[in-house]
Amino acid sequence: MAATESVRAGGRGLRADALRNRQRLVAAARQIFEEQGLDAPLDEVAERAGVGAGTLYRRFPTRAELVEAAFEDELRRVTAIAEEALRCEDPWTGFSTYVERLCGAMAADRGLSDLFTVRLPNSQVASALCDRQSAALAKLVRRAQEAGALRADFVPEDVFLFLLANAGVAQVTRCAAPHAWRRLVAFLLASCGPDHTEPLPAAPTPLQTERALLGNAETKGLGSCPGEGAGPNRA
Incomplete structure (x- = not known):
């Protein structure tokens, strides 16, 4: 379940491809955190989102930022x-x-x-x-x-x-x-x-x-x- 409000708020000013990557990451994080908890490996989030780990870290430099966006x-x-x-x-x-x-x-x-x-x-x-x-x-x-x-x-x-x-x-x-x-x-x-x-x-x-x-x-x-x-x- 994606956090739609946070995607909209956090995605202002992004290119279309960057916004899509952010949306994928938020949706994947929400699913994985629901299944495994907040300390789930973030490489699994990137993998499920279909992006590289570098993309995840650029969009969300800290785990807390990703959790906030997801929830x-x-x-x-x-x-x-x-x-x-x-x-x-x-x-x-x-x-x-x-x-x-x-x-x-x-x-x-x-x-x-x-x-x-x-x-x-x-x-x-x-x-x-x-x-x-x-x-x-x-x-x-x-x-x-x-x-x-x-x-x-x-x-x-x-x-x-x-x-x-x-x-x-x-x-x-x-x-x-x-x-x-x-x-x-x-x-x-x-x-x-x-x-x-x-x-x-x-x-x-x-x-x-x-x-x-x-x-x-x-x-x-x-x-x-x-x-x-x-x-x-x-x-």
Whole structure:
């Protein structure tokens, strides 16, 4: 599934042949990341797109730029999920539906699952969309707590923990038990009820969560160091 908006935005001013190459690369990257995750070898992207590795690196000097181009449309859709949930009349339904839809998207797409657990460095588009989603999530949590539907000590960073847990379950069970993520999410949401008042260990702070997201991005080759695209499997 190609990211059509990013292709249009990123392709301005390119020659027709260069634009076609960019479109092929974005489409191929989207497919391979969906199948293998964000750390998939980039030489496979070039091969599936039918272009040379040099063309890929000219168009996308870093892996993060390629990921952004491949997933921009999906990032917008994910942001819309949170904003749609805010329009739900019942606060608990809005919150729980948001969690279920995010986890379902992760189970269906390995690349998107990876993307939910990283922070793309130096990406203005991803950063702006992340800010919008974070603001919507904070409102979802607050609304559900004010309605007495969500335990009082729940914080937005707990959703990050949910997504990490779901990413692991979805990856391991994807072929053998593709429905397993649903059971995990049901358990997680059940633990969020207001009747659960037992003390919890400390939640990660926003700064710790941000550091974790950036650190995970580094492990997947999404760091912002200059020249990281020199190798065949890093860009």
